[in-house]
Amino acid sequence: MPRPQTSWLGTLAILGIVLFIVTNWWPTFTGKENKNAMLETRPSISKQEAADAAATYVEQLGGGAATSRFVVYQSNKLLSGYVQKEHMTADYKSRFLERVPIDFYRVELKTDRNADYMVDVHMTNGSVIGWQMRSKAEAPSARDGRRMAEAYLRQAGKPLDDYQMLLPNSSSPYQFAFEHRTAKIGEAKLREIVEIRGGQISAFRTELRVPDSHYAWVAKQDRAASEMTQWNMILSVLMGIAAIVLAIVHRKQIAFLRGIWLTITFLVLYWINNANMLPAFKTLDGTGTDPFLTSDGALVMITVMNVVVAFLGIIGYFSLASGQPMWRERGLHLWPRWREPEFGRDTLDSMKRGYLLAFLILGLQSLLFFIAEQRFDMWAVNDPSGSMYNLLRPELFPLMAWTAAISEEAIYRFFGIAIFKKLLRSTFLAVLVPSMIWAFSHTQYPIYPVYTRFVEVTLLGIVFGYAFLKFGFATVLFAHATMDTLLMSFSLMNLGEARYVGLGLFYIAMPALVAWIIWRLHHAIVGRRSIRVN
Secondary structure, three states, X not given: OOOOOOHHHXXXXXXXXXXXXXXXOHHHHHOOOOOXXXXXXXXXXXXXXXXXXXXXXXXXXXXXXXXXXXXXXXXXXXXXXXXXXXOOHHHHHHHOOXXXXXXXXXXXXXXXXXXXXXXXXXXOOOOEEEEEEOOOOOOOOHHHHHHHHHHHHHHOOOOHHHEEEOOOEOOEOOEEEEEEEEEEEXXXXXXXXXXXXXXXXXXXXXXEEOOHHHHHHHHHHHHHHHHHHHHHHHHHHHHHHHHHHHHHHOHHHOOOOOOHHHHHHHHHHHHHHHHHOHHHHHHHHOEOOEOOOOHHHHHHHHHHHHHHHHHHHHHHHHHHHHHHHHHHHOOOOOOOOXXXXXXXXXXXXXXXXXXXXXXXXXXXXXXHHHHHHHHOOOEEOOOHHHOHHHOOOHHHHHHHHHHHHHHHHHHHHHHHHHHHHHHHOOHHHHHHHHHHHHHHOOOOOOEEOHHHHHHHHHHHHHHHXXXXXXXXXXXXXXXXXXXXXXXXXXXXXXXXXXXXXXXXXXXXXXXXXXXXXXXXXXXXXXXXXXXXHO
């Protein structure tokens, strides 16, 4: 495959860097606060300090001494979204941030009295902002419950004259809610919630109850995202079946060893990441009337995810296998083989083009986000299930960039464009359709309205698609890995510790290191073999 001229790609890469800087630092340049800026809290206390604060509090409650602890980061996504959607960030920060934080630590405790507690701890001052004891005991009568709840609020320093008690919910007779008469932000009203079971206080929390209209709007958006994710799964499975069928049909033309190492790399890195995400899976486990986070539930989720990843690995492998003969039929050599003399040099050149393309696409993505924020009122909320704070080893997170690059470029570019080119006989549609399918899988991220993410990823997919046709598979593989590595490394370095900054810089250089190692190995093995043959 002749090496295309890429001097213009360097100019576009510089443009991408400029776009990234300008759009991300726009408030600094203009002096205007970003009205849709994500509400994030950088912790001032460690998880260990949060666990200690929770254990001390539970002991003071009379719950006994803690025998085990587990800490996760949690976030009130509904409140965060409401504050941003209604452009009330400044008001919230000045009036409610300390009292009702959006981000907090959740500590699960077991005590020597055979009791389970869940304690929410403020991430900056270490104060306890809510707690719950696991209990299946019966609810009190309405009169006794109100008397006990009011006594608890008085003891907590809450003036009862400032509150009105809401009628108990028939589905939660153990819960007694007191709504503040004046304290609210927008239509989100301040409430104190006391739960009583078996004649004793079993839980307490303070909340800003967002209006039902916001609940309904978010639920509709989440349903739309879920439907698009389901379409991605259905269409990706159909593409996978097509890849397997075509691999069988063209089996005599396929080198089945090709793609094995990429598939193994994908599987190993993804399985490591799933284990690393144990705290993140625990944030998803507790629901309903028993919101405690169980390790068994999290382990089940990890097992299911490992099975799903194995299935994705199979689809990716057969996508690589089946794409080969279809591109050869068109006379295109988009993925050189190891035994070819130019493989090592092509890998090195692909890495260089990949960095330049990644800078361009990163700038385009930032521009699309900026336009969506300014013109389409897009906003994002924190997602505990994808947070750096909910990883056992945050330093391993940027390795995930390679899993996305390998599987998505194999399925939606190397195979996807080939199969839709064959079916639709149009280059543009062959690039567009798999880009849309790819975009469907990205709408589950907590970015609203969800259609903005679909449009953004589809447009980026078109850029990746035409870059693939121009430069080949290795270039878009390195571009995708580099772009995701940059974003993930920025998140890692944002944790603030010097070791994370150093590791982030290492990860950013990793694509270059990987390409250099492949080039040297190829030169040492294939190059010497060619010399002996000659």
